[in-house]
Amino acid sequence: MATARGLHAQVLDTLGQRIVDGSLATGAVVRPEAVADEFGVSRSVVREALRVLQSLGLVEPRQRVGTQVLGITSWELLAPTVIRWRGASPSYFVQQRELLELRLGVEPVAASLTAGSSGARAVLHAATDMSDACAREDSRAYLEADVRFHRALLTASGNAVFAHFAGTVEALLRTRTSESRDTITRWTRDAAARHLAVGRALVDGDAAAASAAAGELVRVTRDEFIAEAPSA
Template sequence: MHSHVVRSLGQEIVDGILPRGAILNLEVLSARFSVSRSVLREALRVLESLGMVEPRQRVGTQVLPREDWDVMNPLVIGWRGRSSDYFVQMRELLELRLGLEPVAARLAATAFTPLQASLVQRAAATMVSASASGDQRAYLEADVAFHTSILRGSGNAVLAHFATTIEALLRTRTEERRLTITEYTPASAHRHNELARALVERDATAAHRWSDELLTATLDEFVREAPAR
C-alpha cells in the first residue's frame, strides 16, 4: 500500500493533476487510499526525498515545482516517461548522455576485461538480430545491457553510478506512442555494433567517436519525432 500511494501521488504530481503549490490534505488522502496516517506520512517522506513535496508549518504538505524534483531518480524518470513530458525528458537526458557516455566509452576501451568486452559485443549482436526480426523486448533488454555495461565498465565510479539512470530512461521507451523498433533502428543497431567492435579492439578513439555518433543520431531522432507543443 505504501508503494501504491507513492506511485499514484508521484504520477499525479508529474501529470499536473496535483499542480505546484497544491496542498495535500492528509485526511482526504488517507480516506482515498484506505491507509493509515502513518503509511501516508511515510509515502510523503519518499516524495519529499525526491523534491516533489515539502511539509510547511501551518500550511501542510505542498507540491513543489519541477525545478526542485530529483529528475535523475529512476522513480521520477519512470513517472515522466508515462506523461506528456516523455519527449522533453528524452531530449534532456540524451543531451546529458552526449557529455558522459562517449567519455565512458573511451575509458571502457582500455578498462574493460575480455569478459566485459564480449558481453557488450553479444548485446550489440542481439540488437542487430532483434532489429531484423522485430523482437522489441529482446532489443530493449540488449540496449539496456549494452549502455549500462559500458558505464559500469568504464573504471569511473561516478559514471558507473549513472547506469541506473540510463536503465530507467531506456525502459520508458515501452511507454512511447511509437514502437521500440522503428525505421531508425537498423542504423542504430549498426552503430552499436561498431562501438562494440571498437571496445573489443581496445580502440579508445573509435569508441568515443562511435558513441558520440550513436547518441547524436538518437537525439536527432527524438527531436524530429517529438510532437508539437
C-alpha cells in the same frame, strides 16, 4: 487483499504521477487525511509515501502550511522513479531530449575509458544480441540487450559516477516501451549497427573510435526524438 507494501506503492505512484503530470500543481498542499480517505489506507501508509516523495524533491513539509508540492527545479530528475513518472507524462519527449543531451556528454567519455578494458567484450556481446533480436523481430529481447549494452558501457568505464548513471539510463530506455506516439520505440537495424560499431571499437581498444561511435549513437537518437516530438 492488498499488502501494506502494495498499498504504499499505489499511493506513492498515484501521488507522484499527479505531481509530475501537473494535476497536483506546484504550491498545492497534500492533506494526508484526504489521501487516506481516497485510497482507503491508514495515515501511516500515506506518511511513508510522502516521505519518499520528499526524498525525491517532489514535496516538502512546511510549518503551519502542511506538505506542499514543489516545482520541477526541486525534483531529483535523475532518479529512476521520477524518470518513470515523467516518461508517462506529457513531458515524455522533453525528458528524452534532456537526458539524451546529458548522455551525449557522458557516454562518449565512458566509451573512451572502456576501450580495451576487461568489460569491453560484454558491451560487444550485448550489441550482438541487439542485432540478433532485430533478425528475429523481437522487440523485448532488443530492449533487454540495449539495457545491458549501456549498463556494461558505463560500469566498465571504471568511473563510479558513470556506473551510478547506468540506472538512470536504464530507466529512460524502459520508458520508451509504453510511449505509443513514439515511432522509434521499436528496434531498428540501423540503431543496432551503431551499437555494434561501438562494441567493436571497444574490443579493438581504439578509444578515439569508440568515443566517436558512442557520440554518433546518442546524437542520432537525440535527433530522432527531436524530429518525432509533437509540435508545441
